[in-house]
Amino acid sequence: MANINLKKREVECKIVYYGPGRCGKTTNIEYIFKTFQKQVTGDMITTETDGDRTLFFDFLPMGLGKIRGYDIRLQLYTVPGQVKYSATRKMVLREVDGLVFVADSLAVRRKKNILSLKDLHENLKEYGLSIFKIPLVLQYNKRDLAEQGIPLMPYKTMERDLNRQLKAPSFPASAVKGDGVGDTLKTCIKLTLKSLKKQMGW
Amino acid sequence: MDIKKEIKSLLRHAELYKSQGLLNEALEQYIQAGRMLKKHAARIGNTKLLQAVAGRIRDLKAEIARIDASPDMSEVTEKAQNIIKEKFAFAEKEESRDLEGAVALVRFGQFERAMREFRQLMGREEFKLDAAKNIIRCHVTLDALDDAAAQYREWFDNEVLSAEELNKLRVFLQSILDKKGIRETLPVREPAPTVRPTVVEDQGVMDGEIIMPELVEVEVVGEEISEEEIIDISSVEITLEEGPGKGRTVEYDVSFQSGRVINLLISSSDKTLIETLRTGLELKKVHFYSPIAMFNGEGVVFSKSRIESGPKQGDYSLDIQIQHIR
Numbered sequence: 001m002a003n004i005n006l007k008k009r010e011v012e013c014k015i016v017y018y019g020p021g022r023c024g025k026t027t028n029i030e031y032i033f034k035t036f037q038k039q040v041t042g043d044m045i046t047t048e049t050d051g052d053r054t055l056f057f058d059f060l061p062m063g064l065g066k067i068r069g070y071d072i073r074l075q076l077y078t079v080p081g082q083v084k085y086s087a088t089r090k091m092v093l094r095e096v097d098g099l100v101f102v103a104d105s106l107a108v109r110r111k112k113n114i115l116s117l118k119d120l121h122e123n124l125k126e127y128g129l130s131i132f133k134i135p136l137v138l139q140y141n142k143r144d145l146a147e148q149g150i151p152l153m154p155y156k157t158m159e160r161d162l163n164r165q166l167k168a169p170s171f172p173a174s175a176v177k178g179d180g181v182g183d184t185l186k187t188c189i190k191l192t193l194k195s196l197k198k199q200m201g202w
Numbered sequence: 203m204d205i206k207k208e209i210k211s212l213l214r215h216a217e218l219y220k221s222q223g224l225l226n227e228a229l230e231q232y233i234q235a236g237r238m239l240k241k242h243a244a245r246i247g248n249t250k251l252l253q254a255v256a257g258r259i260r261d262l263k264a265e266i267a268r269i270d271a272s273p274d275m276s277e278v279t280e281k282a283q284n285i286i287k288e289k290f291a292f293a294e295k296e297e298s299r300d301l302e303g304a305v306a307l308v309r310f311g312q313f314e315r316a317m318r319e320f321r322q323l324m325g326r327e328e329f330k331l332d333a334a335k336n337i338i339r340c341h342v343t344l345d346a347l348d349d350a351a352a353q354y355r356e357w358f359d360n361e362v363l364s365a366e367e368l369n370k371l372r373v374f375l376q377s378i379l380d381k382k383g384i385r386e387t388l389p390v391r392e393p394a395p396t397v398r399p400t401v402v403e404d405q406g407v408m409d410g411e412i413i414m415p416e417l418v419e420v421e422v423v424g425e426e427i428s429e430e431e432i433i434d435i436s437s438v439e440i441t442l443e444e445g446p447g448k449g450r451t452v453e454y455d456v457s458f459q460s461g462r463v464i465n466l467l468i469s470s471s472d473k474t475l476i477e478t479l480r481t482g483l484e485l486k487k488v489h490f491y492s493p494i495a496m497f498n499g500e501g502v503v504f505s506k507s508r509i510e511s512g513p514k515q516g517d518y519s520l521d522i523q524i525q526h527i528r
């Protein structure tokens with residue numbers, strides 16, 4: 001549930017980028033930070049460990065203007081993808097309002113995508129949330145690597161692996177180039193605000 | 203495919219995976235390339251390339267081992283710490299969030315910063331005792347019992363805490379020191395509060411402990427327990443009801459506590475215990491020991507993670523959420 005401050009007339013929504021290690025979560029946020037400067041309201045804060053892997057989270061604050069006199073603030077987070085950071089991943093997920101699941105299109109990462117989605121499902125359950133109900137968008141990242149002759153999974157295969165039951169909006173993307181990054185975020189924001197309006201009875 | 207081309211392609215993939223930080227995948231490609239180079243050595247005859255591939259494999263393995271051994275927690279920038287403090291406090295009541303924010307810093311392993319925050323919070327009457335206790339807990343978690351005792355003595359010498367508060371802290375810390383076999387008796391602030399010694403059998407109180415009048419109320423806590431009602435738990439005794447150690451009873455000290463969640467550190471040598479205590483496991487038979495009393499109850503394993511650095515490296519950190527106490 002979004003954090004609502006009636007006195008200041010502010011609503012804070014939390015969108016979390018989830019996905020296996022090295023799939024491009026941080027790269028998504030970096031691109032958003034560079035590209036959507038008008039909406040960005042503060043510094044991007046990263047916590048990196050060895051070889052630019054995320055240690056705790058990345059954080060980016062954004063502003064979406066006003067709805068019914070309320071200032072809508074958005075906070076983007078990434079989780080650390082490495083398997084061993086499972087406790088931190090769960091902490092970062094707490095009180096999430098919307099989710100982007102970034103999957104890695106590289107064929108060699110097929111199983112990791114599936115495991116990470118399962119991990120997300122489990123963690124949401126422990127917070128009493130359902131992966132089927134929460135605002136969720138899937139992103140199939142690194143599509144640009146096809147040009148380099150690296151084996152990628154076809155879009156269809158990824159849909160079958162990850163989205164057969166969820167039926168969430170999904171986007172091919174290249175976070176390094178920025179393709180699909182904006183569409184992914186905008187769709188997630190749309191779904192998150194829709195669910196927020198419902199909660200607020202707007 | 204032509205073998206040379208195939209090897210070339212394997213090496214190209216390996217390079218790319220490596221540049222993406224996908225080290226295991228890169229390693230796999232190099233190993234395959236190495237195998238093919240060996241198998242077709244007579245035809246290809248490129249020993250230099252084979253050597254180069256062997257070198258890459260060696261380097262990658264070292265890199266993977268190094269990253270695996272890198273710490274789960276380390277100090278982050280002050281800005282990141284501010285986010286932890288401000289955004290990872292979820293208490294309903296705004297007033298409680300300041301304390302919770304400092305506890306969040308502990309959860310993310312930012313001990314020095316957390317202690318600074320707790321020291322500041324001691325300036326606020328409503329947080330004074332909790333903050334002081336958390337400072338002690340940080341020292342205990344860092345295995346710095348000397349510092350914990352020195353901190354107590356410092357508070358004892360200045361006028362920050364009342365005699366009653368000091369006494370609560372003393373009972374709390376003394377029980378930890380005693381457990382760890384440290385022979386240090388913390389000074390008692392005079393006039394000592396009225397104490398009534400008691401025995402284990404009739405009150406469910408630990409040997410040699412004292413009952414403090416204002417805490418006796420916590421005797422029976424109903425089904426639903428709220429954060430405020432939770433007393434300080436200093437250790438737990440868990441009876442295992444499944445796994446290879448079924449029936450076994452284990453006792454662990456609590457390294458820190460945040461409301462209903464207590465944290466235990468489990469030695470890496472106790473493999474069966476670590477395996478048995480999986481996330482989500484319900485613990486039906488738990489004795490919770492507080493410095494003043496013992497309660498029966500139930501808990502659930504909330505999370506489990508391996509500690510990757512520091513004096514406790516390799517051990518496991520386990521969060522247990524208290525479900526019921528009776």
Ligand SMILES: Nc1nc2c(ncn2[C@@H]2O[C@H](COP(=O)(O)OP(=O)(O)OP(=O)(O)O)[C@@H](O)[C@H]2O)c(=O)[nH]1
Nearest residue numbers: 021022023024025026027053054081142174175176
């Ligand atoms: N070619 C290509 N590389 C990408 C793309 N997105 C990310 N990468 C690369 O993949 C690697 C990992 O990217 P990150 O954004 O750090 O991945 P992450 O998901 O944040 O990883 P963790 O923090 O470890 O969970 C980096 O080398 C990126 O440059 C993409 O769309 N195309």
Ligand SMILES: [Mg+2]
Nearest residue numbers: 025026053054
């Ligand atoms: Mg990252």
